Amino acid sequence: MNGKDGSAVAINGKDGSIGLNGKDGKDGLTFKSADGAQGVNGEDGKDGLPGANSTTRIVYQPTNPDGSSKGDSEQVATLNDGLIFTGNNEELNRHKLNTVVKVLGEGVDKAASEKFKSAKGNINVKADGTDKLEVQMNKDLDLTSNGSVTIGNTVINNGTVSGLNDHLKDPVTASTSNVTNATQTAPADLSFDEKNKQQQLVMS
Structure with missing residues (x-):
């Protein structure tokens, strides 16, 4: 024709x-x-x-x-046709074209996601030039001044650690006059830092 x-x-x-x-x-x-x-x-x-x-x-x-x-x-x-995805467990997820692929954070639902506060600069995604995208976490985490880490009942945040008494047989306490249940390895004096307006434990 x-x-x-x-x-x-x-x-x-x-x-x-x-x-x-x-x-x-x-x-x-x-x-x-x-x-x-x-x-x-x-x-x-x-x-x-x-x-x-x-x-x-x-x-x-x-x-x-x-x-x-x-x-x-x-x-x-x-x-x-479509794409085939896998992770560290090497299980294959096969998805046709025009279908949804979900990438989710463990333990975070829709409601929690809407209130989620992240700390930038801690996650990196590196491409190897072939078929792999590697998600990496910073070894020096920066959770900002408002961030914290919770392990069981222990909370570590900016400058303080709370909840340790639940894990100690004889909790260490400090007041303006003395320190109790601490093994003294050097002379100590609990005094008031006039410049910074706070209590301080001075070891000498």
Whole structure:
């Protein structure tokens, strides 16, 4: 079938292909069906090659004016194609195109997420240039002046540690006059720091 300006459509019954040529034979394409690459629900055949369970796809091949192949062939994707995700446990999550992939923080629901306060500068995502994105945590955490760390009943925040008495047989206490239940390894004096307006324990 020849159209305007020398464009043509050819149907080949031998291999079931359809050829398209533009003006003067330029920008030609050949379409045919073939065993495609593994989709998200497909399976590999022998030696990891597409087998009987692979998807049949439309394959198109750019051609030169003389009908010879130009460059590599390409496959038309379908909605059954998609991306395959995995994590440290190496379990594969297969997702078709136009489906939702959830990336969630453990133990945080929608309500908690809306009130969530983060501390920037502690998480880094590094790409290795191939197929891996590595999530890294800073070894020197900076939780800002309002941040804290809770371990059981013990809370560590900016300048104070609370909840230790639950873990000590004889809790250490300090007042303006003395320090109790502490093993004295050097002379100590609990005095008032006039400059900073606070109590201080001076070891000498």
